[in-house]
Amino acid sequence: MILPPINLDEEVKPTVLSFPGTKKQPAEEGPYLQDVGHRFGECQHRAGFVLDDKLDAVICKGCNEKLSPMWVLRQLASVETRWHRFRETYQDEMKRLAERSKTKCRHCGEMTPISRS
Secondary structure, three states: OOOOOOOOOOOOOOOOOOOOOOOOOOOOOOOOOOOOOOOOOOOOOOOOEEEEOOOOEEEEOOOOOEEOHHHHHHHHHHHHHHHHHHHHHHHHHHHHHHHOOEEEOOOOOOEEEOOOO
16 A cells, blocks of 8 residues: 655644543552562572461462462562573573683783693
8 A cells, every 4th residue: 555645745644643542540649560479678588488278378488478379489480590590690600710721820821831730
């Protein structure tokens, strides 16, 4: 579909349309988006968790608050993912360092052998 060319003469004025909906009231003071239960200064649930098999609940060791099992599972998966990434990076770096036989001296700038003892 080919559109006709646009005429940009001074006579053509843009049309401003008004929004037919109602205007929102301004938000109250504070952030627009709050993460309920995780405000600054409160428990961040990093002290560990207690599993209650009878109630199918997870309780924070730090503040004894009942937590969502799905939220706890997401936190644990996130920690495990970070650990695996760190481990892979560490192993790659150790492999790279093991392949090196010389390094640049900090004092004289010359290449010197790496001692393995």
